[in-house]
Amino acid sequence: MKRFFQRAIKDIADNRFLTAVTVATIAVSILIASAFALFFMNAGDVLTMWQKGIRMMVYLKPDTSEAARLDTQFKLQAIGGVQEVVFVSRQDAMARLKEQMQRHLALLENLKENPLPDAFELTLKSDTRSSAELRLLSERIATLPAVAEVEYGRQWIERFTSVIQLFSLAGYAIGALFFMATVFVVANTIRLVLYSRREEIEIMRLVGATDRFIKIPFYLQGLLQGAAGTILGLGTLLAGYLSLISHFKTGIASGALQLRFFPPATCAAVVLGGALIGWLGCWVSLKQFLK
Amino acid sequence: MTETTSDTIIRMFHVHKRYGAKSALKDLTLDIFKNEFLFVTGRSGAGKTTLLKLLYLGEPVSEGQILVDGLNLSRIERKGIPALRRLFGIIFQDYKLIPTKTVYENIALVLEAAGRKPSMIPKKVKSVLRTVGMEDRANAYPPMLSGGEQQRVAVARAAAGDPKIILADEPTGSLDEEAAGVILSYLDTFHARGATVIVATHDKSLLRRPNARIIQLRDGQQWSSDSSQSGDAP
Ligand SMILES: Nc1ncnc2c1ncn2[C@@H]1O[C@H](COP(=O)(O)OP(=O)(O)OP(=O)(O)O)[C@@H](O)[C@H]1O
Ligand SMILES: [Mg+2]
Numbered sequence: 001m002k003r004f005f006q007r008a009i010k011d012i013a014d015n016r017f018l019t020a021v022t023v024a025t026i027a028v029s030i031l032i033a034s035a036f037a038l039f040f041m042n043a044g045d046v047l048t049m050w051q052k053g054i055r056m057m058v059y060l061k062p063d064t065s066e067a068a069r070l071d072t073q074f075k076l077q078a079i080g081g082v083q084e085v086v087f088v089s090r091q092d093a094m095a096r097l098k099e100q101m102q103r104h105l106a107l108l109e110n111l112k113e114n115p116l117p118d119a120f121e122l123t124l125k126s127d128t129r130s131s132a133e134l135r136l137l138s139e140r141i142a143t144l145p146a147v148a149e150v151e152y153g154r155q156w157i158e159r160f161t162s163v164i165q166l167f168s169l170a171g172y173a174i175g176a177l178f179f180m181a182t183v184f185v186v187a188n189t190i191r192l193v194l195y196s197r198r199e200e201i202e203i204m205r206l207v208g209a210t211d212r213f214i215k216i217p218f219y220l221q222g223l224l225q226g227a228a229g230t231i232l233g234l235g236t237l238l239a240g241y242l243s244l245i246s247h248f249k250t251g252i253a254s255g256a257l258q259l260r261f262f263p264p265a266t267c268a269a270v271v272l273g274g275a276l277i278g279w280l281g282c283w284v285s286l287k288q289f290l291k
Numbered sequence: 292m293t294e295t296t297s298d299t300i301i302r303m304f305h306v307h308k309r310y311g312a313k314s315a316l317k318d319l320t321l322d323i324f325k326n327e328f329l330f331v332t333g334r335s336g337a338g339k340t341t342l343l344k345l346l347y348l349g350e351p352v353s354e355g356q357i358l359v360d361g362l363n364l365s366r367i368e369r370k371g372i373p374a375l376r377r378l379f380g381i382i383f384q385d386y387k388l389i390p391t392k393t394v395y396e397n398i399a400l401v402l403e404a405a406g407r408k409p410s411m412i413p414k415k416v417k418s419v420l421r422t423v424g425m426e427d428r429a430n431a432y433p434p435m436l437s438g439g440e441q442q443r444v445a446v447a448r449a450a451a452g453d454p455k456i457i458l459a460d461e462p463t464g465s466l467d468e469e470a471a472g473v474i475l476s477y478l479d480t481f482h483a484r485g486a487t488v489i490v491a492t493h494d495k496s497l498l499r500r501p502n503a504r505i506i507q508l509r510d511g512q513q514w515s516s517d518s519s520q521s522g523d524a525p
Contacts, residue, residue, distance in 0.1 A: 206376065209400075
């Protein structure tokens with residue numbers, strides 16, 4: 001095996017330019033595909049986080065009596081899917097608003113009276129998540145007599161969900177496309193190498209070399225190129241990610257948005273996948289070349 | 292024929308070889324004996340190279356049967372071909388040395404391909420290179436060598452795997468008489484070590500040798516066969 005490795009390394013050294021082109025192409029493909037996957041993964045994180053902590057605001061009509069309010073609270077608590085009901089009075093709401101808008105307090109101070117309605121803040125059970133369920137729930141709550149409006153950022157969730165779904169679809173398609181394109185590129189470089197060395201291969205066969213003996217160094221070459229290209233691509237992505245993160249940290253308050261890179265196991269799997277791409281490319285061209 | 296009692300190593304029965312409509316060999320029946328030194332002669336286009344190619348399955352026969360060391364070539368599948376070829380050491384008409392590998396690597400390759408123990412390969416390569424007087428050119432690339440030197444490397448490579456049979460196609464083709472004599476003496480050396488040697492040549496001066504059998508081809512047919520005695524070759 002050591003000898004096969006030596007031969008593969010020598011082949012790579014003898015074909016430096018072709019090898020560099022192949023590795024670079026694999027790196028670019030992996031970079032684009034994994035950038036997509038990374039974005040998708042983080043967007044998915046945001047969505048789940050959002051859905052986990054989802055709250056629904058139930059605004060009451062103005063001049064709702066205390067009895068009607070208590071009645072509404074009671075009914076809300078009885079609805080399936082609702083975890084917790086907290087009353088937020090208009091005064092509380094104004095206090096919250098002032099806290100959030102400290103810089104623009106002057107604006108609020110000018111108000112003659114408090115325009116905010118009384119409201120209930122609902123925490124939902126964790127199994128009530130899909131946008132369809134949320135809509136059903138909000139429609140049901142809206143029929144209660146004292147309720148003026150129900151709000152939970154419905155459109156935002158629906159849009160975000162459908163975008164994520166679109167991305168995941170596009171992600172798979174793009175992934176498959178890049179996979180095939182990369183296999184094709186590797187197959188082509190190996191074919192060029194084979195072609196430039198067809199005389200040598202023919203001589204090897206004439207002196208009794210088995211197909212296996214001839215092929216193994218090419219396979220090793222494909223595996224090494226695939227792995228090297230993947231490491232390069234992922235490395236570039238990681239570098240880009242880290243610089244993005246440091247920008248985020250200084251720019252916006254980072255607490256809300258927890259970005260993460262692929263876990264090490266995923267990186268290892270991707271490198272293996274890259275090696276597999278190299279192997280496959282080799283297989284394709286050897287199959288054609290050695291009939 | 293004086294060696295009727297010897298074992299045969301190659302047997303050909305009514306062998307025909309056609310390239311398209313062109314017949315290169317016609318109805319050739321021939322036994323070749325272990326440790327024989329055989330010349331196949333005839334003018335250009337007579338079918339000498341074709342005969343050698345059929346033996347190592349460089350080309351399939353069109354008709355007839357060939358046995359090599361007990362193997363029926365018509366029964367050998369693709370994956371059995373390398374093992375067949377390792378029975379032979381072949382000196383090709385155009386040498387077929389790999390130009391991008393050194394003399395040493397060209398020879399070591401044969402041994403690696405045959406699965407020899409890596410630890411013994413350097414010794415073996417040096418030893419065959421010494422036999423043909425090329426040990427000091429081990430690191431040269433074939434294009435840097437003269438025709439005669441390349442021919443000697445080709446002989447060394449053919450002998451490196453200790454083959455049972457050495458096939459030599461015009462081994463002295465482009466050499467002067469002296470260099471040709473040197474190559475022939477190397478073939479004698481390997482013959483003396485027990486190999487069967489088959490030489491295809493149209494160079495009649497080579498045929499003046501004791502204890503060698505000569506078969507002559509003409510238009511793909513066997514014309515004559517006789518054991519040459521010293522000095523009575525045509
Ligand atoms: N691959 C091929 N395709 C078609 N015809 C061929 C092929 N190889 C050989 N021939 C023909 O078969 C005949 C025998 O050729 P072969 O090479 O065996 O001759 P030879 O005796 O070795 O000649 P030379 O002394 O010139 O080497 C020739 O007429 C040649 O044209
Ligand atoms: Mg010939």
